[in-house]
Amino acid sequence: MxxxxxxxxxxxxxxxDRRIRSVTNHPTHVALSVECPSCGGVHVYRTGRRWESRPAVAARPARELSHA
Ligand SMILES: [Zn+2]
Incomplete structure (x- = not known):
């Protein structure tokens, strides 16, 4: 989401996530082309981190919980 x-x-x-039309990696950020549910157009947004880093960040808290 x-x-x-x-x-x-x-x-x-x-x-x-399925509304993301394209993901372009740049050295300093990621450009996302997103289909907008509000106006129906496509907007391009920048994120501060590379797309590939998301699963690793999400997995860490789950691993810690399994040891609790
Ligand atoms: Zn819009």
């Missing part, structure tokens, strides 16, 4: 702010309607929208 991804939280975006639509530049057309100025509303915050929670969008599913």
């Amino acid at each position: 991804l939280l975006i702010t639509c530049p057309v309607t100025r509303t915050d929208e929670l969008v599913a």
